Amino acid sequence: MLEQSTMHPVVWINQHTYISIVKNADYNLEVWEITDENRQHRMARMNYKYHRDNFAGFIYRLFPQIDLIQIHNIQKKINPYFDLEV
Secondary structure (H helix, E strand, O other): OOOHHHOOEEEEOOOOEEEEEOOOOOOOEEEEEEOOOOOEEEEEEEOHHHHHHHHHHHHHHHOOOOOHHHHHHHHHHHHHHHOOOO
8 A cells, every 4th residue: 555645636626635646556546635634535546547437427426516527627637647648
């Protein structure tokens, strides 16, 4: 398991949550939340490289207030990390 110190935000979803990419891991995309006590905890993770078609549902379950345009814009920021088309 990777230490939190190796996690770097790739895409901020809002001011308290962000997506981090973990190269060469089975679950290579993680959603992290920063709590009021300035602690970080992982909300969810997925294998983005092989299951990116499920990404919209994955994010929507975590953040029901988000719309498909916002999800599409998040994916456009994530895809270059996996050498995928933007």
